[in-house]
Amino acid sequence: MTRIAIYDTTLRDGSQGEGVNFSLQDKLLITTQLDLLGVDYIEGGYPLSNPKDAAYFRAVRDLDLKHARVTAFGMTRRKDVAAEDDIGMKALVGVAMPAVTIVGKSWDFQVLEVLGVSLAENLSMITDSVAFCAAHTPEVVYDAEHFFDGYKKNPEYALRTLQAAADAGAAWLVLCDTNGGSLPDEVSKAVADVVANIKVPVGIHTHNDCELAVANTLAAVAQGARQVQGTINGIGERCGNVDLCSVVANLSLKLKGYEVLLPGSLVHLTEVSRYVHETANMNFRPGQPFVGTSAFAHKGGMHVHGIRKNAASYEHIDPALVGNERRVLVSELSGKSNIAEKLAEYGLEQDSALLTKVLDRVQDLENEGYQFEAAEASFVLLVERLAGRETSWFSSLGYHVSVSGRPDGAAVTEATVKLKAGDAIEHTVSEGDGPVNALDGALRKALEHHYPRLMEMRLFDYKVRVINGREGTAARVRVVIESQDDDSVWGTVGVSENVIEASWLALIDAFDHKLTKDARSSRSRVALAQT
Structure with missing residues (x-):
């Protein structure tokens, strides 16, 4: 050598x-x-x-x-x-x-x-x-x-x-x-x-x-x-x-x-x-060979169908050799193989009718501006809803965000949230550094005493992108929120002409995913203990 x-x-x-x-x-x-x-x-x-x-x-x-x-x-x-x-x-x-x-x-x-x-x-x-x-x-x-x-x-x-x-x-x-x-x-x-x-x-x-x-x-x-x-x-x-x-x-x-x-x-x-x-405080280069997050990511339905049979069909090396991992993406370009692979990653039961239903819904939502590649948690919640097995942790009854100016010129953002958790109606208010921070604070006030493990969760990143820029200030925007707890990081997405509504939709999914993920993990531990 x-x-x-x-x-x-x-x-x-x-x-x-x-x-x-x-x-x-x-x-x-x-x-x-x-x-x-x-x-x-x-x-x-x-x-x-x-x-x-x-x-x-x-x-x-x-x-x-x-x-x-x-x-x-x-x-x-x-x-x-x-x-x-x-x-x-x-x-x-x-x-x-x-x-x-x-x-x-x-x-x-x-x-x-x-x-x-x-x-x-x-x-x-x-x-x-x-x-x-x-x-x-x-x-x-x-x-x-x-x-x-x-x-x-x-x-x-x-x-x-x-x-x-x-x-x-x-x-x-x-x-x-x-x-x-x-x-x-x-x-x-x-x-x-x-x-x-x-x-x-x-x-x-x-x-x-x-x-x-x-x-x-x-x-x-x-x-x-x-x-x-x-x-x-x-x-x-x-x-x-x-x-x-x-x-x-x-x-x-x-x-x-x-x-x-x-x-x-x-x-x-x-x-x-x-x-x-x-x-260096630099963004990852997703397409960076060998080590990028997209280096072993598969989006086309034909590709995913191939790697499910043999990974070498569309991968030049085993990603584990360089410490990377394979990722299957879900988008309007997906086929049933993508959906099946993604559901298998999360241990979700699947059938042909569900795969078709999920694929059709994903294509419709992506046409509206949604994107699930960086928002897998929203995708998993979508599957649960379409399968009729979503757990209702809470339901939104309304929210309000206001921004006002102080005499010293500083802006004050206040969010009010009304929701139902179990049989309880919660109506809370919180100030924040901005609308997302204020909404997050109000949600926590309403939910943490019902679900204490939400205290482990924190917002990790927030991205907003204009989808149809030709519409100017009336354009639709896509908000992607990354959240994390002690175990994992997950992404959720919301789309609307109103950036606050898009943020609210992504934020709600983030809380839902945390609660669903923890419940699934708890059931797995119980089943393991019983065996």
Whole structure:
């Protein structure tokens, strides 16, 4: 097996992506997750760049890392300054990390136009910087910035920059497609040339500006690259870096003869991907290969019919291998197979007549603007109603929401709810930060003393979308509410021309689902105890 070292630069290169900002605590938590996953190198940042990165290198010493080597990143020495006198060089070795990464210029255009130095001086800057770091740090990684652009324009000089780093003591030569504009055949040719002529292990660092970062990375590995640099979820500047989730999964599951991460750690890939998304306060990419929520989601009736017989008919791998899961979606495109599969997930009894009735109703509701893909709880309640076995926990007798202004300019939202729970009529009022919060508060006042387990439930997310925008302010809206308790997260949906009514419908379903779910779970526990 050929070992491919995984070098993660989420904390440095990834943080350069638009809208990405990690706190010091975020960086330390992500470091721990990457170490548990089995990443070989974690690039923590540039210690001279900002106080946060400097604090990171102090704090990371206290982490009990089991596998990863934390790496400090920096640039070659400044022109006309000796490496030992350069403040950046001294900062790099001063943090005393297991490895240092130095980035230097390999494109003659960049040397002359951006650095403003001679080609000879650039070679000296590379040599001096790598040699200085190699004398003070166990391992030096040399990142050849713009290597592929430089190789296309002046291959002889691009190779000379690599040789300078190799001769000075670099342990790795990493070829960077910094502008993300190279094609796989160009990458293959250049990497093969480097591997054949320079006897230092080669790495690859690609950007995704042409949507080819993964293809370019795998092409480089095929030609002998033995280190892959990238970020979790592909975050990074412009169009991002190569997505390590895709690279790792392909090397582990698709290409033969390669070893990455730690044994048994691939099943945590989806978990780490979503952890980084959450920590960066970014939305998941549903269609992200291998780890996305839609990566193994099936919507077309023919597809679901196929996977019910054999999952391999429409899945290229078992989703469990990367810690993901199969999902069957219900929509107007569904067939009876989708409905049957979804009912089976919830242990609901089914028959042909019910499947037809449910499918017809789903298609009608989706025509009105409903969508059940993110609102499975509303779908389950719909099935129970159509099957005539819905439990009536409470019934709504009316609600009212008002917004008024205070003398200080602040808005006050008040909701009044009237409902029947059992034989009791409840009439409650609650103030809130907005109409949904106020309605939620009034519902809780009315129901929690009847059903105490509702206190476990909380609103997790709220989304509203205009369905028919041409109608302007009279347009119909779809509200999706995500709720959670100690056991699970569920989605419910409501549709109306009135955003408050749509919210009320989704909120009512959320409460209904919580009560139904708990009752079903309680019956299951009783049945299990009896057996």
